[in-house]
Amino acid sequence: MDRLEALTNDLREFVAEREWGQFHDPKNLAMAVASEAGELLAEYRWVANTEADHLTKDPDRRAKISGEAADVGIALFLFCDRIGVDLLEAIRIKMKTNSQNYPVSRSKGRAERPR
């Protein structure tokens, strides 16, 4: 069992002990992912791109940001567990699609998808 599997087991137990499965249908968990993502976003709202790496080094901000990223992760892992999708495998599949949509030759140094 790798680290992510062990963590997922612990998240599952955390939810089961509190009988939260009744609230954790995929719709509600997708909302949880998005609302937590909104909190992560709020941390960088008024920060210039050029300051974002530097700001993240401040210990207080870093702890806060790290906690917000954790909240997104918890919601996302619970979502995937609920719908029975292996997130890492889903990412492997998506990376293949992305390799085709963003070929190195046409995407080097360009963020927008080539047409």
Added chain:
Amino acid sequence: MDRLEALTNDLREFVAEREWGQFHDPKNLAMAVASEAGELLAEYRWVANTEADHLTKDPDRRAKISGEAADVGIALFLFCDRIGVDLLEAIRIKMKTNSQNYPVSRSKGRAERPR
């Protein structure tokens, strides 16, 4: 090296080949997390809670939803890698806080945080 580390390495390489590090400051990656979370959300927008599990079993919807979850995961893993935070460790820390904020005795069957 576990599966998540191996995947993170591959994501890092994907980005490096395309010279996308210049776009991937923490602010922009937080935006990517949130905009991908919005796409995941859109899949369940008009679906009743009571239909959400069932809908997710439809093969076409499932593939779409799985891909949206993957996009959130990619953005989140890249974000954590950029700021040098171990997501799984951050979740462990957050789970301890959550255990205190949502004690089993007061949170069983109740989603809202006890006051």
Added chain:
Amino acid sequence: MDRLEALTNDLREFVAEREWGQFHDPKNLAMAVASEAGELLAEYRWVANTEADHLTKDPDRRAKISGEAADVGIALFLFCDRIGVDLLEAIRIKMKTNSQNYPVSRSKGRAERPR
């Protein structure tokens, strides 16, 4: 001058007094819209669809929800003002497109876009 114009003027003044124009480029304001939308979302995260209207009638929840909707509105009006778009006119244009994409004959009682 109608109510929305008067309000927009007051929002503009609020920002100018605080010299916040420097933070209010369209990117940052789009982030503000999305992070405030995430807070509105959080209010309904664990609520069933069938309970959502009822919950909103509770005076405390209602005041909170109303304030979150206001935050989204403020960010959206500031965004449109910054980029020089008349939101109501933009909505008129969008409604025409939506009328074509969702013709009454094919969309009655169906939320998903007809193919």
Added chain:
Amino acid sequence: MDRLEALTNDLREFVAEREWGQFHDPKNLAMAVASEAGELLAEYRWVANTEADHLTKDPDRRAKISGEAADVGIALFLFCDRIGVDLLEAIRIKMKTNSQNYPVSRSKGRAERPR
């Protein structure tokens, strides 16, 4: 009747003709606000703050962005109409709170809330 009231009436009619009221409980409309906000966000994801005003002047991008802002506005106006809140009045109330939380003397040139 001012422009916003007239528009709200038309939105209401658009929904009624399609019998979409059944999908438009406050939870689902809050999800619509957030998912549309995610699409607006996506437009500025890889754009530097310093380029965001300039980018928005490009006619194609401008039309796209204007349409995304409209989608957020439609969802927000429908949400407020459903819960019976006057958005402009709610914003007036919020601006009073904001005036206290962000006094000019302490907030001039500073985006973060004073402690």
